[in-house]
Amino acid sequence: AQSVSQHNHHVILSEAASLELGCNYSYGGTVNLFWYVQYPGQHLQLLLKYFSGDPLVKGIKGFEAEFIKSKFSFNLRKPSVQWSDTAEYFCAVNARNGGFKTIFGAGTRLFVKA
C-alpha cells in the first residue's frame, strides 16, 4: 500500500529564512504528486502538482518542489518565507493505478515569526 511520510511535524522560521519541507512516498509505480496548504481557518488548497515532465515544478506564492524519482521524494522549497506562509502543509500522492485514491502525509505545521 502506498504511504506518504513528511519529515517535520513542526517548523518555526523567521521571515526571509529559506524553507524546505521533506516528503517521501512509498510506491513503486507511476505517481502524481501534490502539495496542499491549509491556512488558518481556511480549507485545503492546491499549492503545486507534478504529473510528468520537468521534475522541478513551481507553484503559487513562490513555492517550488522537486521530484527525485530515485529517492521517492518530492520536497517543497521556498527561498524566503513570509509571515503569511504560516499554515499547515500536506504532501499527497496519487498512484496512477491505485484506484484514484490520494493519500496524504501527516502534515507539517509551519510558523513564520514576523
Add this chain to the structure above:
Amino acid sequence: GAVVSQHPSWVICKSGTSVKIECRSLDFQATTMFWYRQFPKQSLMLMATSNEGSKATYEQGVEKDKFLINHASLTLSTLTVTSAHPEDSSFYICSASSGTPNTGELFFGEGSRLTVL
C-alpha cells in the same frame, strides 16, 4: 478554480442521533468524490471514495453501515453518520475530482466539524 462547498460547517448532536453532511461541487461535475476524516493534529484519513450512481468504496476499518455515503448526482455527495457517538466527533472533509482520467488533483470543501455529546 473549481469550488466545492460543504454544509453544515459545524454541527453538534446528541449521542444516538444521525447527522447528514452535504458536499456539492458548485461549478463542475464531480465524477468522483472523496470523504476524509481529520483528527486533531493529524493528517487526513481517507474514509471512502464515491462515484456518481454507484456504491461507495470504503477504506479498511471504516464501517460502511455507520458512515453512509450517497452520490446521487454529479454535483452532490452526502455522508450520514448514523447513531453517532462521541468517538465520531471529528472534522470531516469532502473533496472532489473532475475530468477523466482522474489525476488525483482534489478540490476541497470547507470541512464539517462534528461534535457528538
